Structure formats: C-alpha cells, structure tokens
Amino acid sequence: MRRLISAIAFGVLLTASAKASCVCRCVDGEMQPLCSSSIDLPPICPLTICPLTPLSIAPIPPLQLPPLGTSQCEQRQVLNPATRRYEWRSICN
Numbered sequence: 001m002r003r004l005i006s007a008i009a010f011g012v013l014l015t016a017s018a019k020a021s022c023v024c025r026c027v028d029g030e031m032q033p034l035c036s037s038s039i040d041l042p043p044i045c046p047l048t049i050c051p052l053t054p055l056s057i058a059p060i061p062p063l064q065l066p067p068l069g070t071s072q073c074e075q076r077q078v079l080n081p082a083t084r085r086y087e088w089r090s091i092c093n
Contacts, residue, residue, distance in 0.1 A: 024046065025079055029052055038070050076091045
C-alpha cells in the first residue's frame with residue numbers, strides 16, 4: 001500500500017512539473033501542447049473544438065537559429081485565451 005501511494009505521488013509530481021512549462025492551446029484550429037523547452041514532457045491535451053482560424057497570410061519568419069533541441073521553426077496561428085483571438089507565433093519542433 002505504501003508503494004502504491006509513493007508511486008501515485010511521484011506520478012502527480014511528474015505531471016505537475018510537465019504542465020508547469022507546457023500548455024494546451026488551439027494551433028491552426030487544432031488543440032496541441034506547446035512547451036517552452038524541448039526536454040519538457042508534453043501533456044495529453046483534452047479533445048476540444050477550437051474556433052476556426054481566420055484567413056490571413058503568414059508573416060515573414062525572422063532570420064534566426066532555432067532553439068537548442070529543435071530542428072525547425074514555423075509561423076502558426078495560436079489562440080490567445082485572454083483575447084479569444086488567434087495570433088501568429090513561432091512554433092519550433
């Protein structure tokens with residue numbers, strides 16, 4: 001019983017730390033995890049219906065190297081939960 005409680009507590013701590021630097025957001029009309037670091041464990045995002053993305057032309061990408069641990073970055077529309085509007089953001093993989 002003690003091991004079970006320890007395992008559950010450890011799992012909760014891992015989940016809490018993973019969600020601290022990763023969030024689920026609507027990206028181009030689809031729910032996806034966005035993490036601030038490439039080594040963070042992305043959370044399992046809930047199935048959600050996202051608002052439709054507005055038609056617009058992507059901005060010119062900045063000329064810079066992608067962050068460590070990523071290979072490429074691209075401009076994508078991400079829903080801002082505060083304004084409920086899509087904004088162009090650089091998303092790196």
